[in-house]
Amino acid sequence: MTLLYHPDTIAAIATAPGRGGVGVIRVSGQDLSAIVAGLIGRALTPRHAHFAKFKDEDGSVIDEGLALYFPGPNSFTGEHVLELQGHGGPVVMRMLLARCVALGARHAEPGEFTKRAFLNSKLDLAQAEAVADLIDAQSEAAARSALKSLDGAFSREINTLVEELINLRMLVEATIDFPEEDIDFLEAANARGRLNELQAQLARVLATASQGRLLREGMHVVLIGQPNVGKSSLMNALAGEEIAIVTDIAGTTRDTVRELIQLDGVPLHIIDTAGLRETTDTVEQIGIERTWRAVDKADLALLLLDSREGVTPHDEAILERLPPALPVLRVFNKIDLTGETAGVVGETEVHVSAQSGSGLDELRTRLLHMAGWHGANEGVFIARERHLDAIRRAAEHLINAGHAFHALELFAEELRLAQVTLNEITGEFSSDDLLGVIFSRFCIGK
Numbered sequence: 001m002t003l004l005y006h007p008d009t010i011a012a013i014a015t016a017p018g019r020g021g022v023g024v025i026r027v028s029g030q031d032l033s034a035i036v037a038g039l040i041g042r043a044l045t046p047r048h049a050h051f052a053k054f055k056d057e058d059g060s061v062i063d064e065g066l067a068l069y070f071p072g073p074n075s076f077t078g079e080h081v082l083e084l085q086g087h088g089g090p091v092v093m094r095m096l097l098a099r100c101v102a103l104g105a106r107h108a109e110p111g112e113f114t115k116r117a118f119l120n121s122k123l124d125l126a127q128a129e130a131v132a133d134l135i136d137a138q139s140e141a142a143a144r145s146a147l148k149s150l151d152g153a154f155s156r157e158i159n160t161l162v163e164e165l166i167n168l169r170m171l172v173e174a175t176i177d178f179p180e181e182d183i184d185f186l187e188a189a190n191a192r193g194r195l196n197e198l199q200a201q202l203a204r205v206l207a208t209a210s211q212g213r214l215l216r217e218g219m220h221v222v223l224i225g226q227p228n229v230g231k232s233s234l235m236n237a238l239a240g241e242e243i244a245i246v247t248d249i250a251g252t253t254r255d256t257v258r259e260l261i262q263l264d265g266v267p268l269h270i271i272d273t274a275g276l277r278e279t280t281d282t283v284e285q286i287g288i289e290r291t292w293r294a295v296d297k298a299d300l301a302l303l304l305l306d307s308r309e310g311v312t313p314h315d316e317a318i319l320e321r322l323p324p325a326l327p328v329l330r331v332f333n334k335i336d337l338t339g340e341t342a343g344v345v346g347e348t349e350v351h352v353s354a355q356s357g358s359g360l361d362e363l364r365t366r367l368l369h370m371a372g373w374h375g376a377n378e379g380v381f382i383a384r385e386r387h388l389d390a391i392r393r394a395a396e397h398l399i400n401a402g403h404a405f406h407a408l409e410l411f412a413e414e415l416r417l418a419q420v421t422l423n424e425i426t427g428e429f430s431s432d433d434l435l436g437v438i439f440s441r442f443c444i445g446k
């Protein structure tokens with residue numbers, strides 16, 4: 001492995017901001033001797049925990065704690081890494097970081113440690129993204145599947161596909177290079193069968209990755225419903241025991257317009273259209289515009305109704321403004337007051353009582369079905385839209401290859417393009433732009 005040592009040493013507070021029992025400063029670079037000497041005053045045994053006093057320029061003690069030294073290449077970044085575990089107060093942490101900077105380090109950019117790990121082949125790109133996804137995970141299921149990707153489960157699937165693509169390409173290239181080997185030769189080597197098998201494998205990876213994307217990004221649901229039909233009651237009832245995190249983000253000055261609940265580990269982002277009323281208040285209008293933009297990106301609309309009243313003109317007006325392709329699920333609530341039977345009617349109607357809980361299981365199942373969720377699956381690895389996009393484009397190249405079976409040059413070219421496209425996922429050939437976009441979304445210290 002060739003290590004890419006960056007000329008500069010980076011340092012950051014690796015623990016979350018605020019106060020905590022312990023705070024960690026992380027330093028990475030090609031030569032940390034000046035920092036170790038200046039801060040600690042003695043050499044550190046690799047991978048040992050040293051109790052040390054962290055010293056300031058004038059010899060006074062800033063803090064005391066543990067120092068750990070991981071010489072490259074056996075470290076997270078592949079460079080030499082120093083970790084200082086001090087007391088987790090913001091002032092102490094800032095002083096320690098400032099001391100590292102005074103001794104020659106510079107402040108790390110967001111994701112820069114992970115980026116160096118990627119550039120030193122400690123992680124591939126899908127694994128590096130999984131670091132961020134693990135930190136950002138909004139449910140246990142999302143965290144577990146992020147760890148799976150971090151562990152390389154997703155990358156292995158992609159690498160297997162790429163290897164088989166390479167084998168098939170070699171076969172085709174050989175046929176091109178030796179014209180005496182002709183199409184019959186390819187037929188005999190079952191090139192078509194192998195292409196079909198590749199397509200089937202790619203489809204399976206896409207299905208799993210779609211589940212992983214759902215766990216990461218969740219589903220955006222627009223909630224339509226008049227005051228008092230039972231929106232809050234339904235949200236609380238649906239969240240039930242899976243209510244790992246419930247957030248209320250004030251979208252306008254007067255109304256909460258977003259909520260997050262979990263169903264089976266899948267995050268559902270609920271946009272409450274109760275806030276979408278006619279108004280002359282400028283601040284509220286801005287909020288409403290923002291809400292409509294969110295609605296345009298929604299995956300599903302949930303129309304909550306009072307069973308006794310059904311669809312009101314206000315609901316109709318909002319329904320009319322929704323994107324025509326947006327699926328709508330009608331939820332008739334308060335059936336305890338009308339005596340209707342709980343459960344699903346057809347594809348798009350559910351009868352429930354948020355109060356008694358009847359019909360809610362059917363509603364959950366229906367929602368997850370509409371989201372495309374196939375149930376918590378041990379094999380699911382986390383994935384992003386970027387990955388799905390690459391898999392879909394690779395699948396198109398394989399389809400094109402299938403059509404070009406009798407034009408060998410074209411066949412070979414489509415296989416090559418499929419391989420290059422799949423390599424985007426693990427970052428084999430990735431542009432600086434893409435890396436910039438991916439790592440800038442990390443938090444600092446990662």
Ligand code: GDP
Binds near residue numbers: 225230335336352355
């Ligand atoms: P929201 O304004 O749409 O959020 O409605 P709320 O959830 O605040 O509920 C309005 C009122 O309807 C409250 O008094 C709830 O207790 C009541 N409610 C909600 N769901 C049901 C239900 O299924 N049956 C009955 N009988 N009352 C309900």
Ligand code: ZN
Binds near residue numbers: 231232233
């Ligand atoms: Zn409410």
